[in-house]
Amino acid sequence: MILIASTIKDVARYTGLSIATISKFINGGSVKEVNRQRIEEAIRALDxxxxxxxxxxxxxxxxxxxxxxPSLENIFVTSIVxxxxxxxxxxxxxxxxxxxxxxxELENxxxxxxxxxxxxxxxxxxxxIDANKIKEALDRDIPVILIDRAMKGVECDVVLVDNLNAAYNAVEHLFMKGHRRVGIICGPQDIYTAQERLKGYIRVHEDYQLEIDQDLIRYGDYEIQSGMTLMNYFLEMKNPPTAVFVTNYEMTLGAVMALxxxxxxVPDQLSLIGFDNIQLANVIKPRLSIVVQPMQQIGEYAANLLLRRMKGDKGGFPAMLRLKTEIVEGESVKVINSYV
Amino acid sequence: MILIASTIKDVARYTGLSIATISKFINGGSVKEVNRQRIEEAIRALDxxxxxxxxxxxxxxxxxxxxxxPSLENIFVTSIVxxxxxxxxxxxxxxxxxxxxxxxELENxxxxxxxxxxxxxxxxxxxxIDANKIKEALDRDIPVILIDRAMKGVECDVVLVDNLNAAYNAVEHLFMKGHRRVGIICGPQDIYTAQERLKGYIRVHEDYQLEIDQDLIRYGDYEIQSGMTLMNYFLEMKNPPTAVFVTNYEMTLGAVMALxxxxxxVPDQLSLIGFDNIQLANVIKPRLSIVVQPMQQIGEYAANLLLRRMKGDKGGFPAMLRLKTEIVEGESVKVINSYV
DNA sequence: CCTCTGTCACAAAACGTTTAACTTACCAAT
DNA sequence: ATTGGTAAGTTAAACGTTTTGTGACAGAGG
Incomplete structure (x- = not known):
């Protein structure tokens, strides 16, 4: 037996009212009390x-x-979703x-x-993605909220974390424990978040008046393999860093595999700070110190902002909501020299 | 400036043809070559x-x-999706x-x-979920494909892995390396996959004519915490197992944390076989031996079956597609006694 | 008793497609 | 020359809602 759905017409017939009245009721309009009851009954009866x-x-x-x-297999992203x-x-x-x-290609x-x-x-x-596509959507009055990465070439709302200070704080954390030669495994140079994280690394060195050894800045592609390769690079240096900061989850995985x-x-010969996945951090021995992003909050902000925009509220456009990361301490950072 | 989308009517006007012809063209019907060109041009011009x-x-x-x-934060599930x-x-x-x-509640x-x-x-x-809901969907001619778990009370297509033999093989793998006291951390007793995995554990013992120590069968809830608790239980036994088989990803995490x-x-004092996440397995030291499910394949089978059903093909209903798991060997199983 | 005002209900048009039934044009076969 | 068949195109109805413009009615105010 195949069921066939009933329509507003059926409800109208059932109640003896007109289609328009039913529609009004459905959309929260006011109808006479007696009609309200009949409509409700009809809706129930006819499903x-x-x-x-x-x-x-x-x-x-x-x-x-x-x-x-970018991926459904990235826990950072799916938590937000x-x-x-x-x-x-x-x-x-x-x-x-x-x-x-x-x-x-697929993205466009x-x-x-x-x-x-x-x-x-x-x-x-x-x-x-092509900035024009986003413009076009906006022109069609379809609000777009960017997450995690701002874009050039188009004015658009964005929710992201303060990647610059995330990196700043992570490296500063290493400085506080006495490290002075800190390697960084960055993401691709053309990706916004990667640039920001590198800027943080550079700025904290400036603020501490430490010169940067360019050999300690390595660029990966945010994938496991490059985390592994670059960690091996550090391990084989004549003058290796005492600590390494890895700037995303996949490369953190790779770095740990290399180690x-x-x-x-770890941490005796090399200290490590990773990124993003607290579950991973807890299951590795020694427990990994990591930078965690407030994923719930990102999702919340993005959803609420989108709701506002869909209601037509253009207030403060384009908004940039910038959330803060947190460092969760494990046991992967050695105290060379405590300054606190 | 707010754009307004053009309709099939606009295309008809632009080309001088009728709406029906445009519709036919759009849906792959045949039109005169000259008209085809004009329609295509119109579509392009009017976007x-x-x-x-x-x-x-x-x-x-x-x-x-x-x-x-059940969750967007479960990599097993999101890979399939x-x-x-x-x-x-x-x-x-x-x-x-x-x-x-x-x-x-939310599921229904x-x-x-x-x-x-x-x-x-x-x-x-x-x-x-309430089996009636699924029946109702089927009655409305909306095909439903179940993944990972069969259901009682309703005939429905299902794609799953051979959980019984997955467990059978994992435990047999331990037997082959000389283990005789193997603990199992099961899932909840009311969940189908958990039951199947336990059955495999029992059957392999029967086939090897080994008696089962009921203390070695522990029930968790598929969450991290219970993996931890139950692994600790094993560690504190007077007569602990030489190997433990953990039957899902989250509990594997917990077990590793406990260890x-x-x-x-591991593996000198205790051997371990986990479940599901190959990335995790590689990043743990020693590399974990695990049972992996063919997630790509599951997704593929489910999608294809659904496509067939949506086309109206009811052949072989209800279908049960049962895929095989695989053991990926790491270094977490000690060879006590090799039989191969 | 008349008019005004407000509440509720109604009829009909519209949204952008698909599709069934019909027309036309052309060509081949008788 | 007539018939039949096929391919391409057309007309108009239908899908299930929302919405606009009207009308009916009741009670209030004069």
């Missing part, structure tokens, strides 16, 4: 549900928002999630796809 | 995109499928992802939500 397609056709709203992310999804659901929005597997393509689905808003963790297959002991 | 809402209203299809999962999403996108479907945070609620969005199909990693804070060395 009526609004047809969102028909509604969407009229209102030009889909009650759907699009989320476009999870929060966003649940918050928006409370307001009746459903969330279409697309990942673009860090592929430039899936953005178009979301637009073609006429979502009411977009949350995007951008990588290499495991060497016979260098 | 025409089909309005999916209007189309959906007519066809009663949304080109949208729903995915309902990622695969599903990309496969279905190739066929023009978009994917609405909902997680229910292992909450029974979000299932309803997906139904109210009139998705064309649903992929569900079920936990405690790290004890002074028991």
């Amino acid at each position: 009526f549900k609004v047809n969102e397609m028909a509604r969407g056709l009229k209102t030009n709203k889909t009650a759907t928002i699009g989320v476009l992310i 999870s929060k966003v999804e649940s918050l928006l659901l409370d307001y009746g929005y459903s969330t279409i999630v697309c990942d673009y597997r860090t592929d430039r 393509q899936k953005f178009d796809f979301l637009m073609s689905k006429s979502v009411d808003g977009i949350i995007l963790v951008p990588h290499a 495991n297959s060497s016979n260098v002991s | 025409f995109k089909v309005n999916e809402m209007a189309r959906g209203l007519k066809t009663n299809k949304t080109a949208t499928i729903g995915v309902l999962i 990622s695969k599903v999403e990309s496969l279905l996108l190739d066929y023009g479907y978009s994917t609405i992802v909902c997680d229910y945070r292992t909450d029974r 609620q979000k299932f309803d939500f997906l139904m109210s969005k009139s998705v064309d199909g649903i992929i569900l990693v079920p936990h405690a 790290n804070s004890s002074n028991v060395s």
